[in-house]
Amino acid sequence: MINPHLLQCKRSYLFFEIEQRVSSFRQKHPSANLINLGIGDIALPLAPSIKDAIQNAVLQMSQEEGKKGYGPGCGYRFLREAIVDTEYKKYDIDYKEIFISDGINSDICHASDLFNKDLTVLIADPVYPLYKMTAAIDGFKNVVSFDGITLLPPEEKGELIYLCSPSNPVGVSLSREDLTKWVQYAKKHKAIILYDGAYADFIQDSEKPKSIYEIPGAKEVAIEMRSFSKSAGFTGLRCGYSVVPKELVVDGIEINRLWELRQETKTNGVSYPIQKGAEASLSGQGLMETRAQIKEYQASGAIIRTFLEKQGETFLGGLDCPYIFWKVNKPSWDFFDELLEKANIIAIPGSGFGQGGEQYMRLSTFCTQTQAQEAIQRLCALK
Amino acid sequence: MINPHLLQCKRSYLFFEIEQRVSSFRQKHPSANLINLGIGDIALPLAPSIKDAIQNAVLQMSQEEGKKGYGPGCGYRFLREAIVDTEYKKYDIDYKEIFISDGINSDICHASDLFNKDLTVLIADPVYPLYKMTAAIDGFKNVVSFDGITLLPPEEKGELIYLCSPSNPVGVSLSREDLTKWVQYAKKHKAIILYDGAYADFIQDSEKPKSIYEIPGAKEVAIEMRSFSKSAGFTGLRCGYSVVPKELVVDGIEINRLWELRQETKTNGVSYPIQKGAEASLSGQGLMETRAQIKEYQASGAIIRTFLEKQGETFLGGLDCPYIFWKVNKPSWDFFDELLEKANIIAIPGSGFGQGGEQYMRLSTFCTQTQAQEAIQRLCALK
Numbered sequence: 001m002i003n004p005h006l007l008q009c010k011r012s013y014l015f016f017e018i019e020q021r022v023s024s025f026r027q028k029h030p031s032a033n034l035i036n037l038g039i040g041d042i043a044l045p046l047a048p049s050i051k052d053a054i055q056n057a058v059l060q061m062s063q064e065e066g067k068k069g070y071g072p073g074c075g076y077r078f079l080r081e082a083i084v085d086t087e088y089k090k091y092d093i094d095y096k097e098i099f100i101s102d103g104i105n106s107d108i109c110h111a112s113d114l115f116n117k118d119l120t121v122l123i124a125d126p127v128y129p130l131y132k133m134t135a136a137i138d139g140f141k142n143v144v145s146f147d148g149i150t151l152l153p154p155e156e157k158g159e160l161i162y163l164c165s166p167s168n169p170v171g172v173s174l175s176r177e178d179l180t181k182w183v184q185y186a187k188k189h190k191a192i193i194l195y196d197g198a199y200a201d202f203i204q205d206s207e208k209p210k211s212i213y214e215i216p217g218a219k220e221v222a223i224e225m226r227s228f229s230k231s232a233g234f235t236g237l238r239c240g241y242s243v244v245p246k247e248l249v250v251d252g253i254e255i256n257r258l259w260e261l262r263q264e265t266k267t268n269g270v271s272y273p274i275q276k277g278a279e280a281s282l283s284g285q286g287l288m289e290t291r292a293q294i295k296e297y298q299a300s301g302a303i304i305r306t307f308l309e310k311q312g313e314t315f316l317g318g319l320d321c322p323y324i325f326w327k328v329n330k331p332s333w334d335f336f337d338e339l340l341e342k343a344n345i346i347a348i349p350g351s352g353f354g355q356g357g358e359q360y361m362r363l364s365t366f367c368t369q370t371q372a373q374e375a376i377q378r379l380c381a382l383k
Numbered sequence: 384m385i386n387p388h389l390l391q392c393k394r395s396y397l398f399f400e401i402e403q404r405v406s407s408f409r410q411k412h413p414s415a416n417l418i419n420l421g422i423g424d425i426a427l428p429l430a431p432s433i434k435d436a437i438q439n440a441v442l443q444m445s446q447e448e449g450k451k452g453y454g455p456g457c458g459y460r461f462l463r464e465a466i467v468d469t470e471y472k473k474y475d476i477d478y479k480e481i482f483i484s485d486g487i488n489s490d491i492c493h494a495s496d497l498f499n500k501d502l503t504v505l506i507a508d509p510v511y512p513l514y515k516m517t518a519a520i521d522g523f524k525n526v527v528s529f530d531g532i533t534l535l536p537p538e539e540k541g542e543l544i545y546l547c548s549p550s551n552p553v554g555v556s557l558s559r560e561d562l563t564k565w566v567q568y569a570k571k572h573k574a575i576i577l578y579d580g581a582y583a584d585f586i587q588d589s590e591k592p593k594s595i596y597e598i599p600g601a602k603e604v605a606i607e608m609r610s611f612s613k614s615a616g617f618t619g620l621r622c623g624y625s626v627v628p629k630e631l632v633v634d635g636i637e638i639n640r641l642w643e644l645r646q647e648t649k650t651n652g653v654s655y656p657i658q659k660g661a662e663a664s665l666s667g668q669g670l671m672e673t674r675a676q677i678k679e680y681q682a683s684g685a686i687i688r689t690f691l692e693k694q695g696e697t698f699l700g701g702l703d704c705p706y707i708f709w710k711v712n713k714p715s716w717d718f719f720d721e722l723l724e725k726a727n728i729i730a731i732p733g734s735g736f737g738q739g740g741e742q743y744m745r746l747s748t749f750c751t752q753t754q755a756q757e758a759i760q761r762l763c764a765l766k
Contacts, residue, residue: 041452
């Protein structure tokens with residue numbers, strides 16, 4: 001009676017496994033002062049303008065004239081329009097092409113509902129493990145890996161492509177040239193790209209495209225997913241969105257229509273005050289506050305990168321993305337345990353992102369500069 | 384490339400269709416004062432203690448010592464425990480058997496992930512249309528209807544049962560005797576019951592079971608789903624939960640373990656401030672406030688029921704559930720248009736819940752007593 005694909009997942013989910021090991025370490029060493037360079041989670045408090053907006057929204061809901069019941073399954077227009085104004089007007093994207101959700105995780109999982117399970121799915125290795133997990137649970141039978149380090153299209157034909165750039169865990173962002181190769185690849189194979197742009201706001205190189213829609217023709221092949229989690233400190237608040245252009249037509253069917261149908265059917269939308277908070281993060285004041293947070297994380301990244309460079313270590317990323325993928329030349333779970341026990345640092349073993357990540361560690365730069373300084377001192381002592 | 388089951392859904396989703404018709408009516412009659420007895424949505428503002436809790440939670444998140452990132456995929460322990468303390472201690476249910484979500488809608492859809500798509504699914508007719516929609520989209524091939532008016536188990540064997548009591552749209556709650564028949568049926572056929580108890584807090588008859596776990600043996604066959612939407616005015620805030628007892632074992636596998644795995648894999652949990660709001664709704668003060676809201680809706684229901692009785696109309700429900708299922712003896716979409724145009728009342732055509740609901744209208748009693756009085760005056764004039 002049980003879905004056999006779910007059974008195969010067992011208890012192997014990466015972040016869950018890390019939580020278990022860390023929790024067991026904490027029980028043994030309750031006074032240890034851990035530095036978390038593991039899961040990419042906020043290290044700074046919520047920006048004041050977001051807090052104010054959420055407080056005002058619930059105050060409004062508690063008053064007769066401001067009460068709010070079920071919201072639109074696809075999100076409130078005020079937020080969809082704010083996203084267009086801030087990010088997508090330049091690509092001529094309309095608010096009806098923006099779908100609000102409680103995060104990219106959900107959108108990645110929900111996208112499966114739209115497609116036939118006999119499609120050939122392309123997933124990088126190493127990559128954020130959810131893609132492979134959800135493709136398996138949802139019953140996609142043909143899953144093909146491509147090189148997650150170079151992040152270039154493979155020779156084989158793929159039909160549904162999970163593409164993450166700036167990439168998790170490798171920490172690099174595709175160049176305009178390489179992203180163009182993906183759009184051409186998708187056109188050639190009539191494939192759809194699910195473009196996970198969770199870290200777009202971290203790109204520092206102005207030559208790198210922040211959106212896949214900077215590439216001509218991308219609207220005909222790509223759904224772009226974005227989140228307030230990393231850009232505006234929303235990991236604990238839960239809000240993200242998918243851009244589904246009307247130009248994206250498969251077998252004569254507008255994917256935008258199907259996405260809307262799926263959302264209107266299967267969800268009751270995202271919490272109203274949270275959407276008001278997300279809107280506030282895109283206001284002038286909100287952007288000022290959240291960009292200052294991103295700058296802090298980037299400065300922490302620079303501290304760690306500079307240290308690794310000076311030590312002659314090999315690594316990728318950390319410039320256009322808050323992750324550094326460090327070649328440690330050891331089995332990565334062994335190195336995880338070593339880092340945790342000897343340096344009290346939590347990082348993520350590269351093999352957790354697939355075989356291609358073995359002998360790497362992912363360091364998150366979601367930490368304060370003070371924490372980054374402390375981390376490199378501990379790494380120094382470790383040598 | 385497209386999921387053929389999703390294509391079949393087309394634009395037929397009930398609430399969406401109603402929205403379209405109402406929106407078109409509003410454009411033609413912008414000054415019409417509509418009374419909404421349609422979608423079961425809040426008519427009262429958010430309770431003060433819930434507002435306070437959410438405001439405090441985001442204030443906390445905006446401070447260094449209170450910041451909150453990713454929460455547990457299965458929900459915060461404080462909320463899981465508050466639910467046990469308020470509702471489930473008497474059934475010896477543990478907090479690890481409670482899974483927080485953004486609403487029953489999501490849990491209904493996500494439950495599909497656990498099961499093989501060749502199971503025989505039992506769905507009432509008439510019933511809340513999501514069950515049938517999600518079973519179709521998710522690829523269940525064998526869907527069998529049972530009588531949604533009597534809500535009794537059919538002769539045929541079913542393996543996965545969507546059971547809603549107090550029932551939407553019929554508005555009645557299963558008696559202990561009838562619910563016992565379902566538990567026995569499930570045991571006999573080794574079936575699983577997905578028990579949607581969204582309206583449990585509206586039961587006025589103290590003899591009716593509020594939880595399926597009042598029936599001996601139910602823990603071995605039933606997942607119970609509950610929501611803060613109707614009980615605490617959370618339709619715009621989004622929070623609910625599923626109870627998955629450890630005793631529920633299928634093919635030797637604990638469903639509780641699978642549910643946890645699914646949630647830890649596919650979700651990042653529910654917004655922290657919303658979970659704090661839900662917790663507050665279960666505090667002494669919160670329960671006092673939200674129970675007063677329920678009493679108001681029940682009083683509105685009594686006004687409408689009394690009116691229909693006096694008019695000699697035939698109807699079901701409205702006592703243990705905020706819905707009245709009114710036998711109108713006309714095609715129900717025709718009656719919908721008539722009610723909207725002549726009485727400016729929004730109700731839901733029974734046929735939207737399945738063929739078994741044809742010639743019925745569902746009236747929601749989620750309105751103030753003032754609105755209920757106004758509604759019966761308009762209904763009177765209609766005759």
